[in-house]
Amino acid sequence: MKEIRTANLETTQGEMTLTGWPIVFDVPTTINDPDGRTYTEVIKSGALDSCDLHDSTLIYNHDENRVPLARTPKTMTFTVTERGLSMVASLAGDNQTAREVYSAVKRGDLSGMSFAFTVPEGGSSYDPATNTRTITRIAKVYEVSVVPFPAYPQTSVEARGAMQTARDEAARREALKVTTLIRLRRIVND
Template sequence: MFDIRADTDKENKFYISGRPIVYESKTNLGFCDEVIRSGALDDADLSDVRFLVNHNTNMIPLARFRKGDKNSTMQLQIDNKGLPIRLDLDVENNTEAKALYSAVQRGDISGMSFMFTIDADEWENLDSEHPTRYITKIGQVLEVSAVTFPAYESTEISARDKRALDEARKAISKNSEDAELEKLKLKYLMGV
């Protein structure tokens, strides 16, 4: 599902490339499945994205993409499969970058993840024990990470999704006649 690798280029610069966001790939979050739909990134805010390890926002970013800044240490662009990235690592002056490069090269870290906001989504099978959420529009990508366990559980969005799922079920079961109206309201509110 996710792809990450370590390599050097012609100038012997150390870099990592990968794909932290993959379209049309189902992920089991435990309480529901989640799928990022093709095109969900089309209008997303990618103006300032950091690269971290394991979503640790307390650490210094190992790279950063800033739209319009040709000196950014990370490059990214949306394609038909999701979001591929490439970042240059300063392994000579940053021991954390050197450790990450080594871990990726050895295959000890082989996954990626991301932190994001949602502008639009759709739910399927909300009345089941394990519904599916389709994210149709991502609002902003805040950071991408190399992760030890490539799943969405460590991102802030998962915890918020679980509460939203519980609220959706309560609203629908409260009044079955208004279930469709409640689903539409939920669809609107979940993207906020």
């Protein structure tokens, strides 16, 4: 399932270059789901060790129907560090959207980034006791977006499926414990 998360973005002097840290390791983040519930999520160091970072695009506001602002490996590079994933993107001066995005980031009108990714089976776990999802492996980063607002319903909608499954499983285990206790009491009383 493709998921989306947010991060910060900056400009650099000279060419129209954007830099940012779309993924930061070991930093708890609060995710809001569509039902108004929240949970904590942490992307662990090492989650990108076998991640596919090739053919990722930089786009505006997750609009995949527009010309990309940059693409790996030609006009955008990712570097995995101890801190997380850093990004450097060189934007084309003859692209109207690129000029608008660069100008808005430079002025501080746009400062958010978001990234779309998938987690492979077994690449995350959920602890209902702490209400925390821990991501240990990311399979692919599809795109990085410059976005006007740091809150994204897409993130919660896509993450909600995995979270709801974990919550349902925790409730099922609790119900099984109660049923087992009732049966044991009947055996002892008989």
